[in-house]
Amino acid sequence: MSAIRDLASDLAARSDAQLRDLLAARPDLILPSVPDFAALAARASTRVSVQRALENLTEPELDVLTVVQLTTHGDIGQSTTAAWLRTEISGATVKVLDGLLAHLHALALVRRTPAPADASDADRNRRFYLPVQSLGEALGPYPAGLGRELQQLARLLPSYAQRLPAAVELLRGLGLEIPAAGTTDDAAAVVQRAVSSPASWEALLATAPERTDELLGRLSTSAVGTSPAATGDDSSPIQWLIRHGLLARLDASHVELPRVVGHAARGHVIVGRLRPDPPSPDLGAIRTSLRDNAAHGAVAETLRLVTELVAVVDEHPITTLRSGGVGVREIRRVADALRVDTDQTSWLVELGAIAGLLSLDVDTSRWRVEPKMPWLTQDRVEQWQLLVAAWQDAQRAPALVGSQLTAGTTINALAAEAGRPDAPHIRSRMLTVLSALSTAAGSEPGASGRAPVLTESAVVERLTWSQPRLQRRFARLVPGMMAEATRLGLLGSGALTELGALTAEGRLDDAAAVLRSALPAPLRHFMLQADLTAVAPGYLEPEVTAELALLSTPEGQGPASIYRFSADSLRRAFDAGQDASSILVFLARHSATDVPQPLKYLVDDTASRYGRLRVGRAHSYVRSDDDAALSALLIDPRAAALGLVQLAPTVVVSQASGPELAAVLRDLGYAPALEGAPLQPSAGRSTSAGGSGSPSSSRVTLNPWTLSTEDIAQQIEVLRGAGTSPASGMTTAESDTLLGLETLRKAIRLRSPVRLGFADSQGNSTRQILVPLSVSGGRVRVIDPDNEVEKVVSIHRIMDVELLTLDEGAATDA
Numbered sequence: 001m002s003a004i005r006d007l008a009s010d011l012a013a014r015s016d017a018q019l020r021d022l023l024a025a026r027p028d029l030i031l032p033s034v035p036d037f038a039a040l041a042a043r044a045s046t047r048v049s050v051q052r053a054l055e056n057l058t059e060p061e062l063d064v065l066t067v068v069q070l071t072t073h074g075d076i077g078q079s080t081t082a083a084w085l086r087t088e089i090s091g092a093t094v095k096v097l098d099g100l101l102a103h104l105h106a107l108a109l110v111r112r113t114p115a116p117a118d119a120s121d122a123d124r125n126r127r128f129y130l131p132v133q134s135l136g137e138a139l140g141p142y143p144a145g146l147g148r149e150l151q152q153l154a155r156l157l158p159s160y161a162q163r164l165p166a167a168v169e170l171l172r173g174l175g176l177e178i179p180a181a182g183t184t185d186d187a188a189a190v191v192q193r194a195v196s197s198p199a200s201w202e203a204l205l206a207t208a209p210e211r212t213d214e215l216l217g218r219l220s221t222s223a224v225g226t227s228p229a230a231t232g233d234d235s236s237p238i239q240w241l242i243r244h245g246l247l248a249r250l251d252a253s254h255v256e257l258p259r260v261v262g263h264a265a266r267g268h269v270i271v272g273r274l275r276p277d278p279p280s281p282d283l284g285a286i287r288t289s290l291r292d293n294a295a296h297g298a299v300a301e302t303l304r305l306v307t308e309l310v311a312v313v314d315e316h317p318i319t320t321l322r323s324g325g326v327g328v329r330e331i332r333r334v335a336d337a338l339r340v341d342t343d344q345t346s347w348l349v350e351l352g353a354i355a356g357l358l359s360l361d362v363d364t365s366r367w368r369v370e371p372k373m374p375w376l377t378q379d380r381v382e383q384w385q386l387l388v389a390a391w392q393d394a395q396r397a398p399a400l401v402g403s404q405l406t407a408g409t410t411i412n413a414l415a416a417e418a419g420r421p422d423a424p425h426i427r428s429r430m431l432t433v434l435s436a437l438s439t440a441a442g443s444e445p446g447a448s449g450r451a452p453v454l455t456e457s458a459v460v461e462r463l464t465w466s467q468p469r470l471q472r473r474f475a476r477l478v479p480g481m482m483a484e485a486t487r488l489g490l491l492g493s494g495a496l497t498e499l500g501a502l503t504a505e506g507r508l509d510d511a512a513a514v515l516r517s518a519l520p521a522p523l524r525h526f527m528l529q530a531d532l533t534a535v536a537p538g539y540l541e542p543e544v545t546a547e548l549a550l551l552s553t554p555e556g557q558g559p560a561s562i563y564r565f566s567a568d569s570l571r572r573a574f575d576a577g578q579d580a581s582s583i584l585v586f587l588a589r590h591s592a593t594d595v596p597q598p599l600k601y602l603v604d605d606t607a608s609r610y611g612r613l614r615v616g617r618a619h620s621y622v623r624s625d626d627d628a629a630l631s632a633l634l635i636d637p638r639a640a641a642l643g644l645v646q647l648a649p650t651v652v653v654s655q656a657s658g659p660e661l662a663a664v665l666r667d668l669g670y671a672p673a674l675e676g677a678p679l680q681p682s683a684g685r686s687t688s689a690g691g692s693g694s695p696s697s698s699r700v701t702l703n704p705w706t707l708s709t710e711d712i713a714q715q716i717e718v719l720r721g722a723g724t725s726p727a728s729g730m731t732t733a734e735s736d737t738l739l740g741l742e743t744l745r746k747a748i749r750l751r752s753p754v755r756l757g758f759a760d761s762q763g764n765s766t767r768q769i770l771v772p773l774s775v776s777g778g779r780v781r782v783i784d785p786d787n788e789v790e791k792v793v794s795i796h797r798i799m800d801v802e803l804l805t806l807d808e809g810a811a812t813d814a
Contacts, residue, residue, distance in 0.1 A: 002743075003074055003111075003133045003742060004038070004041050005041070005739075006111055006113070007041040007044065007108065007111045008040070008041035008042075009037075010041075011037050011041055016720075019719070020716065021106060022108055023715065023716075025056070025107055027707040028049055028052055029049065030707070030712075031707070033718065034715070034718075034719070035722060036719060037719055037722065040719065042737075042739070044108045045132045045133055045738065045742075050132060050134050050135055050137075054139070055470060058467070059275055059465045059466075060100055060274055060276045061100055061103060063271045063274060064085065064101065064104065064274075065104055067085055067089055067271060068080055068085065068104075068129060069139060070088075070270055071084070071088060074130050074133060075746060075749060075750060077113070077116065079113045079116055079128040079130045080129060081127060081128045081129065082094045082097035082127075083126060085097050088269050088271065089270065090267070090269045090271060090272050091274050092271075092276075101127070101129055102127075105129065109135065110130060110131050111130055113128050113129065113130050114128065133745070144271065145221045145222055146220075146259045146270070147223030147257045147258050147261075148223075148258065148259060149260075150191060150258040150259065150260050151185075153258055154185075154188045160249065161184045162184070164184055164188055165181055165182070165184065165187045167187065167243065167245030168181045168187045168191065168245070170243060171190075171191070171245075174207050175203065176200050176204065178194050191245045191260075195260045195261055196264070198268055201268075204244075208240060208241075209236065210237075212240065215237045215238065215241070216241075216257070216261070216265040217265065219247075219257040220261075220266050223256055223259075223262055224250070224254060224255070224256050225255055225256075226255075227249075227253070227254070228252065238255065241261075246261045275465065278462055279461050279462060280440055281437075281457075283437070283455070284452070284453040285451065285453060285495075286450065286453050286493050286495050288451050290493055291493050292492060292497060295486075295489040295490075295491065295492030296489065296519060298488070299380075299384055299488065299489035300519070300539060302387070302488060302489075303380055303383050303384060305338060305340065305344075305348055306348060306352060306357070306387070307375070307376070307545065308337075308338050308554060309334070309352055309357075310352070310357055310369055311549050311554075312337045313352075313367065313368060314369040316333075317366035317367060318330055318349065318367040320360070320366065320414070323415075324416055326413045327412060328342070331346055331349070331413055332345075334349065346398065346402065347399075347484065349414060350396065350398035350413055350414065351387060353414055354390045354391065354394040354396060355386055355387050355391075356370060356373070356390065357369065376543070376545075377542060379541075379542065380522065381515050381519070384488070384512065384515060385508060385509075385512045387488060388488055388490070388508060388511075391427070391484065392428070392503070394423060394424070395423055396420060396423060397418055397420045397423050397480065398413075399479070399483065400417070400420075400480070401413045401415075405417060422473065423477065426473060426474065426477050427481055430459065430463065430478055431504035432504055433459055433462045433466070434454055434459065434485075434491070434504065435496060435505070436462070437452065437458065438451065438454070438495070438496045451496065452495060453494040453495050454491070454496060455494070456479045459478055460478050460479075485500065489515070498511070499514060520539070522538075522539050522542075523539065523540050523544075525591065525592045526544075526548065526563075526592065527593050528593055528594075528596055528599060529593075530597075530598055532564060532596075532602060533552075533563060534548065534563040534565070535560065535563075537560055544590055547586060548563055549563070550569075550572060550578075551563075551565065551572075551573050551583060551586075552565045553566065553569050565602060567602065570583070570602065570606045570607075571610060574611075580604055580606075584600065587599070618653035618654065618655065619654065619656060620654050620658040620661045621654065622644075622653075622654065622661070623650060623651050623652075624650060627649055627650065629670075630646065630650070630652055633652065633670075638668055642654045642655070643656065658674060659674075662674055740798055740801045741775060741795070743801040743802075743803050744772050744801055747771075747801075747803055748773065748774065748775070752771075752804060752805065753771045753785070754771075755768070755769050755801075755804055756770050756798065756800075757798070757799040757801075758797045758799060759797045768784065769785065769786075770782040770784055770791075775795075779793065779794055779795065
């Protein structure tokens with residue numbers, strides 16, 4: 001019977017509650033929706049869907065599922081049960097394995113089958129399972145780190161196959177009680193039985209050279225190793241294993257340990273240690289007062305630096321490279337202005353971009369401050385909330401900036417190479433694990449006393465246990481994300497703060513309320529000094545900070561910032577439209593001390609010299625000897641949009657370009673003449689950068705695999721309405737295609753012929769007996785045994801597939 005039809009029957013027999021749990025755990029099964037259980041089973045059996053499901057399994061679940069795959073055979077109906085799996089998993093109990101198998105069955109990764117004929121009376125009442133058919137492809141060629149089957153290697157490697165008969169004779173010469181072998185297939189079977197026997201294996205190892213155990217230990221966890229072909233000593237462990245058929249040479253530089261040998265080297269088990277419970281590392285502790293002080297200081301420092309970054313970029317936008325991203329020199333320039341190192345500057349620039357504070361001007365290829373950005377008008381808590389929300393949802397990994405790519409190049413800030421679509425998921429998982437580890441250590445993040453210090457290794461280990469298939473991603477991204485969480489106050493001195501715990505639960509508003517109660521109230525005053533400086537004794541209100549930064553130049557670091565007044569800084573304020581009196585009024589209102597006389601002199605002297613020369617913008621001019629015509633033009637309300645300014649009795653300048661000015665004047669009834677070369681319209685700045693100004697993929701999109709309760713209920717209603725007998729015609733185009741592929745793959749495994757019905761290039765229906773060789777890329781490679789030719793058939797042309805036996809092409813029940 002077809003494995004897909006068996007799974008469809010299994011799914012149809014489930015309750016509505018069980019189906020809801022399955023679809024909630026694997027939403028991709030019904031996106032788009034399916035018409036019946038056969039289509040649902042077919043989609044659940046695809047390699048891509050199974051791979052997605054594997055990524056969400058814990059370490060014990062993945063270990064058990066791998067052992068199920070290695071100890072069963074769907075083509076001959078060889079299933080397994082918890083009692084049988086226990087012999088292959090060290091430290092496991094039947095109760096634990098039953099629970100894990102039940103969960104895997106709930107996820108439709110295994111299906112239940114009747115007890116096999118060779119099951120004992122005690123086992124017949126147990127639940128037997130077979131994996132979904134595509135599980136082997138999803139796990140890869142080396143499941144659990146074991147190599148390929150010995151017989152498979154003999155078929156693929158002629159040199160290894162030729163060595164096996166001689167290897168059998170060598171094993172017999174060592175005293176092993178094994179039969180002689182005349183053919184390669186017989187020799188492979190003999191070696192397989194000899195290694196599978198614990199007694200024979202111990203006797204074999206007793207005659208092996210020194211350090212053979214060490215070599216087998218390494219290859220048993222990673223089956224493929226590097227070993228140049230030896231030209232001298234034949235008594236080395238590698239050469240001894242090769243001569244005795246226990247190690248296969250793939251090429252001149254690589255060897256592979258057959259699966260049965262790796263299994264024996266592990267002590268005749270597949271999983272050396274099952275960890276049903278998550279790891280509980282030994283963690284240090286820190287006083288919560290120190291933790292909170294560190295976290296609140298980090299929050300204040302991050303907000304201060306982001307505010308300075310906004311001011312720096314507003315004055316000098318950040319130039320990008322032709323290849324994308326921001327170069328090292330530009331980052332160093334911004335770092336000098338912020339008085340921090342380049343690594344922290346890269347993080348701040350990335351944070352500003354993902355939060356929407358900086359946007360890319362497509363006309364100038366520069367990162368500038370978003371025009372309508374409300375940052376300077378928000379209080380600190382609102383600013384923090386904006387940064388944390390953007391950081392959680394960002395599909396970027398700022399910690400990757402500065403790391404090396406495989407080509408040897410370095411990832412630049414704001415470059416596309418730092419984009420990671422899975423970053424939001426990893427941050428969410430990291431925060432969840434941080435909270436779980438803190439709770440397991442017996443400390444509530446908001447409680448007084450002591451808090452556990454969470455190390456990077458402990459967090460990565462726990463994450464790897466929860467999702468072992470993502471181990472490499474966790475190892476690469478989590479350390480940097482923990483450093484970012486520290487800068488945002490979610491961690492303090494390595495311990496999870498109350499802010500971090502609430503953020504992990506999705507309660508960002510509650511976290512903001514906690515931060516608001518913890519931070520001191522912002523100040524509205526500063527202290528002016530006679531050396532032309534102002535000292536801010538703490539955090540100033542945003543509007544006061546913005547005004548003070550306009551009048552002066554920030555110096556130093558930390559919350560007690562120093563601002564220095566100079567003629568250049570005051571001229572910047574005059575350019576913004578201020579005058580000496582308004583500046584002195586602001587300083588007197590917000591200064592805790594009197595305005596020093598040297599500062600008054602500086603303001604008055606700079607104001608007296610300011611404006612002797614005036615610079616304005618003019619794109620075109622109007623020149624006429626008729627003063628009355630120019631005066632009428634200046635007072636005409638229809639010409640107000642031209643920005644006309646009279647410079648002399650006969651000259652008026654405009655902010656519009658020459659052609660635009662001439663066109664408007666003609667519409668007003670004038671007949672102007674263009675002087676000199678025609679002026680071209682100037683390219684306007686991009687005003688649409690707004691929310692899309694952050695780097696590519698910096699904003700997370702809606703998760704396409706999210707389903708609502710109504711979606712699941714509607715799908716279950718459709719499934720129930722389609723019937724509950726999948727074996728009696730419950731098929732669709734999608735399930736028909738997968739059923740045909742299932743039959744073809746089974747024929748390839750069994751090396752059996754098939755009767756294939758397909759449409760030829762002229763559209764004519766053809767039925768032939770063919771031998772399939774491989775299926776890939778939407779095509780089937782087959783051999784026509786009658787004509788002794790090889791051909792390729794497109795899968796979309798296949799109408800039906802019938803598996804045949806080797807004698808006379810008789811149809812089987814498959």
